[in-house]
Amino acid sequence: MKEIFKARKFYNNYGSEKFKVAVGIFFTMLVISVFIFLIVGYTDQPEASINGPYYYSFVDSFNNRVNLIDKPQRVVSLVGSYAETWILSGGELVGVTNDVISERKMELPKEIKIVGTIKEPNLEEIINLSPDFVLLSPDIESHVRIAQSLEKSNITFAFFKVEHFEDYLDMLNICTDITGNKELYEKNGLEVKKQIDDLLSKIDKKDNPNILFIRAFSSGAKAKNDDNMACKILNDLGTVNIASRHKSLLEDLSMEVIIEEDPDYIFLVTMGDSKKALEALKEGIAKNPAWSDLTAVKNDRFIVLPKELFHYKPNAKWGDSYEYLAKILYPDKYE
Structure with missing residues (x-):
């Protein structure tokens, strides 16, 4: 002017x-x-213009700006479920932690190097692989420490936090952006979302069975609340977790409170050695005479859930996790 x-x-x-x-x-x-x-x-622009001078840029779950100069060719994942997500995105790996095999039973090419455990990854072996992108979890202290060393070595890394299906979908979206295989986001993400949405559309929100969810291990057992992956699924399916009304159950699995609430279903998932975890439960709370009088126990509704669907992140099988529980809770609606 x-x-x-x-x-x-x-x-x-x-x-x-x-x-x-x-x-x-x-x-x-x-x-x-x-x-x-x-x-x-407004004519077609190259993808790089969206991300400035970078091949791809995004903000990770630690609120760090991650800038990939080029498409990653040598990726290392320090979390088994993230390794699977990367593969589901059409990516390839040069290094993983041993939970990929011990927990997820994934079959990987022999040339992929095992770089320690999820909680104790081997930094030297990671560096020796000359990675250009490393997938980390913000919930594991050793990953946070390793990130500092990776930064000093000018190795790009990103933190992902995946607890629920929506988190998996977000990670898959980013990973398929990076690999350029957006059709796999449709197949392994949006189609799973549709499966879940279809299941949830059949639920009568007025029918809310009470449930107790227990995570058992060799040294004891604890109730879990709705922030747990399996509990979130149960909550989406219209159940009411008695631990949400009695926070004390999260610290002490009190038989008095369980008797008082008398849940319609008791779901259990094991950690570590399943056999030892179930034996510990039998010698613990299940040894109480009142246990066998609970409605859930008498009606064969004390159910041990499969780890691969309810302890480990199911990724592309998240819809199967929803369906598994839906058929138990509402057998007439889900045949």
Whole structure:
């Protein structure tokens, strides 16, 4: 506007025909330039323009800005479920932690290197693989420490936090953006979401069975609340977790409270050695005579859930986890 006011002042002072012509040409050229810019500006742009000078850029779950200069070719995952998500995204790996085999039973090419355990990854072996992208969890202290060493070595890394299906979907979306295989986001993400949505659409929200969810291990057992992966699924399926009303159960699995609530279902998932965990439960709370009088126990509704669907992150099988529980809770609706 300032320049226009100057032009007007100049025009008023001199008012020459030549000046009028010059101004007219100037504004004509300006309009043409803007028109050309608009046409060119809305033609197909290279992907790099979206992310500035980077191949891909995003914010991870630690709120760090992750900038990938090039498409990653040597990826290391320090979490088994993240390794699977990367593969589901069409990516390849050069290094993983041993939970990929011990827990997820994944079959991997022999050339992929095992770089320690999920809680104790071997930094030296990771560095020796010359990775250009490393997948980490913000919930594991050793991963946070390793990130500092990776940063000093100029190795790009990202933290992902996956607890529920929505988190998995977000990670899959980012990973398929990186690999360029968006059709796998549709197959391993959006199709699973549709499966879950279809299951949930059949639920009568007025029918809310009470449940108790227990996570058992060799040294004891604890109730879990709705922030747990399996509990979130149960909550989505319309159940009411008695631990949400009695927070004390999260610390002490009190038989008195369980008798008082008398849940319709008791679900259990084991950690570590399943056999030892179940034996510990039998010698613990299940040894109480009142245990066998609980409605859930009498009606064969004390159910041990499979680890692969309810302890380990099921990833592309998340819909199967929902379906597994839906058929138990509402057998008439899910045949």
